[in-house]
Amino acid sequence: MTNKKVKVATVSLAGCFGCHMSFLDLDERLVDLVEHIQFDRSPLTDIEHCSSDCDIGLIEGGVCNSENVHTLREFRKNCKILVAVGACAINGGLPAMRNHISLEDCLNESYVDGIGVENAQIPSDVELPLLLDKVHPIHEVVKIDYFLPGCPPSADVFWKFLTDLLAGVEPSLPYELVHFD
Amino acid sequence: MQQFIRQLAQENDFQATRLLKILRAIQARYFYIPKAAIEQLALMLNISRTQIQNVIEFYSFFHLEPRGQFDILISNSITDLMVGQAELINYFAEKLGVKIGEVRADGVVSLNNTSCTGMCDQSLAGLVNGYAITHLTKSRIDEIVENVNKQLPLDQWSRDFFKVEDNIIKSGLLLNETPIKGAAIKATFARGLMETLTEVEKSGLRGRGGAGYTTAWKWKYCREENADQRYIICNADEGEPGTFKDRVILNAYADSVFEGMTVAAAIIGATQGFIYLRGEYLHLYEKLEAILVERRAANLLGKNILQNGFDFDIEICLGAGAYICGEESALIESLEGKAGIPRNRPPYPVISGYLNKPTSVNNVETFLAAANIAIHGGEWFAAFGTAKSKGTKIHSISGDCAKPGIYEYPFGVTVQTILDDCGATDVLGVQIGGPSGTFISNDEFQRKIAFEDLATGGSFIVFNNSRNILDIVHNFSHFFAHESCGFCTPCRVGTSLLKKQIDKIVEGHGSAGDIVALEELCQLIKNYSHCGLGQTAANPVLTTLERYPEIYQSMLKKISYEPGFDLDKSLETARRLANRDDAAAHLAQVEE
Amino acid sequence: MNKSIVIDGKNVPFEDGQTIMQAATAAGIYIPHLCHNPDFTPHGSCKLCTVKVNGRNCSACTFPASEGQNITNVTQELNDDREKITQMLFVEGNHFCPSCEKTGNCNLQAVAYHLGMTDNHFPHFFENREVDASHPDVMIDHNRCIFCTLCVRASQQVDGKDVFAISGRGIDKRLVVNSESGLLKDSDLEATDCAAHICPTGAILIKRTGYKVPIGQRIYDHSQIDTVTLANEGASHDE
Ligand SMILES: Cc1cc2nc3c(=O)[nH]c(=O)nc-3n(C[C@H](O)[C@H](O)[C@H](O)COP(=O)(O)O)c2cc1C
Ligand code: SF4
Ligand code: SF4
Ligand code: SF4
């Protein structure tokens, strides 16, 4: 391994930050990790956009709106390896459970007919990203290189995956670390 | 209605095996199968309501919601599309004032697409209340719309609409013979049953339904299986798009087919036969019934046939719109009054078929050949054809040629000879054996029709250079996804995935990786499916991908990845609800 | 007497009438399967149990064992394809394991784990499917049904009832309930019926029992489906 630190970018799209929290569960192992990696764009840093030479992009959450699409594309463009992290990124997860309700009904319930709604109207502001009809897993929008299942994947999963990559071996998860829940 | 259903059930001896027949009658009378009818039938036939529900939902011609009093279906097979089906059905819909797939508000008429109706030489074709209509043009559509709006009963429509031509263009060994009324039965008993089986074996006759199993062996196994009853079934489901020769054989040579069944029954020891006639051939039903009546009167059917101490009769059973029912074990399920789901094999039908008794299922043309072989002997037949494919084969020729219709050739004929005879020029390729067969390019016209080279059930569709390969593949992929019975995972899910994948490529959303994904999916469906439908459903893609990789490549974007769904369309609802149309309210399918 | 077949190079005895699956299970060999359960007549629909018999693909759960069969079961090719068939089942339905009571005890999920599946590979159908919570003790979540017909067979063959059936054609297939309303509450299903407990996925669930065993301590959280299956199915069918 060269001395140059591996650049890791992370983001949460339509997710709950559960995967990021789980990543932080690495606790003291984080100290070892930052010997070898450096965070680029991530909620853990204040960097707003990916540098063009990121090595690994960790994506939490599925794609539910137009902004997610743009973000995902930015990651794909700038990261050599793109990883779908967690159930939501892999198959839409809990947010995708809205898929069996029409978007129109969803928005009406939230902004127009729902209990306790005041000043009923569906927001319309060019600053706001529009919602997609359905929540999609990220591999349906950009090419994904690895998938880390789990809701969230445990800290051990991150550890095993990243240390494999850093060691230059093809990452693989033992049975105990593969979970869809 | 209660009275009507009670009577129906009674006429059918309260037999659950007659469920399709009963449901056909209810559908014809009420334009759907009412819930109350299901409840009543379940009690009277002593089966569960879910079995009835399953049958209704399985077959395209049964409905849980009312269709129009005139239920019009337009065939959407590739040969129909080639004569402008898309434009004509839209014209029809517009003139009728009904959306495709729906029922007009007044309940008078409904319109929809349907799979190939076996009229490919007289496209555009369709069905009105189950009866075939042919040669649809705008002016004929106008007339139909008028009849419908006047609510003119079907029997008062001009007979012209329902005219179905035989179009026998080239007859050979079999079609040159006149319909047989007793001669084959006499010859069989005169020669002896086992001796006749030997003649059938000598003739080298192999099944004409596609798989090409040696007919004599099938009969022998069936005969040898210990049982108190055996059955003979004529497979007249003819659902492979582009095939219509069985329709013509049944219209012009029905006697010979029945005679072949009778000979087969005598040989295997069956007293009951069925002809499973696809629902689309309802127009043949009365004629065939009349011939059966004649044959009974002439003692060619019934008790002690021609004083040989042999009893046999034939019942005609109509299908209800399901291609899979051509598969022999699915056909048997259907005859038993169930959904047409292929059985697990072994055991094969010759061991355990209809009602778990030994059953021989043979194609219409197989029986036609067998009857003639019974008269003329095996060598007469075996003198024609090739080493492994004896005799002649009857072809249904359609598509881009001057003379579509029925052609009979000895096996071994080259594709080029057929193309010359039917007046096909500027040919791009030919689909041989229907969508489940092979697409051959114009480099391969010296290839021969025979089990050794190009095996076929008889579908021969010609495409000229103005046609687009991907349109053909698109049509066939949709056909298989629509017709998959849904029993096994690879075919149920796989054919739908394949349809989506082809749509994606045809619509120009394919990227480099999509061809690899396509091929991988095809292999999966082909290698893991339960029956012949799934095992051949990927053939249109596989055979064209092999021959025209560049056509697929040309449809791909020069990028490595394309989203699996239409991004901008996916924002449509949100745009409408938020009343926006600014730049940020749109998404490009690929990043600029 | 001593007839045998060969599975992955190993001699496996069988008796006439046994399927390849039965012979393999008795010999302690696991062949992945979902629609098969040794207590019921085989169905042969999921195709996960596909093995190569003398080079030809066959469903082990329905194909009779016979002398001279050289069978391969565990190969990269077969397991890769089994994984894809499993992925087909995942995209066809709506499987959100984190919110499914069956997670950790689900055979579909366990087979996926066993095959090393980490994503669903194919585009999702996201079809609308319903939930029938009408019955006081049992619920159906159609989003998770894989049409294995185990509930159908259990109801007919064990409970002596006929509560479930699969209806419809092709991709429109669905599980239906034998009651006039079509609802589970109007059927004669009882929570003690075998059919209420047999579902290999989370499509049929007994109410108020889902979280009795916490996630993390469930069957497949620590044991692979091959060991679990052989322990259950092998034992009950060895004499
Ligand atoms: C999906 C499918 C559809 C079929 N359709 C027909 C058909 O319409 N007519 C037919 O004779 N055979 C059809 N077959 C073949 C039958 O299963 C069976 O092999 C044939 O009827 C046997 O008759 P033969 O030996 O005279 O060919 C079909 C097979 C499959 C898998
Ligand atoms: S291959 Fe297709 S048609 Fe055949 S059993 Fe499977 S799902 Fe049904
Ligand atoms: S049924 Fe099994 S695979 Fe499906 S969501 Fe539940 S646990 Fe997951
Ligand atoms: S409900 Fe469960 S047991 Fe019944 S068919 Fe569906 S997956 Fe199988």
Ligand code: FES
């Ligand atoms: S966002 Fe991580 S588990 Fe859902």
Ligand code: FES
């Ligand atoms: S287990 Fe054999 S096909 Fe399902």
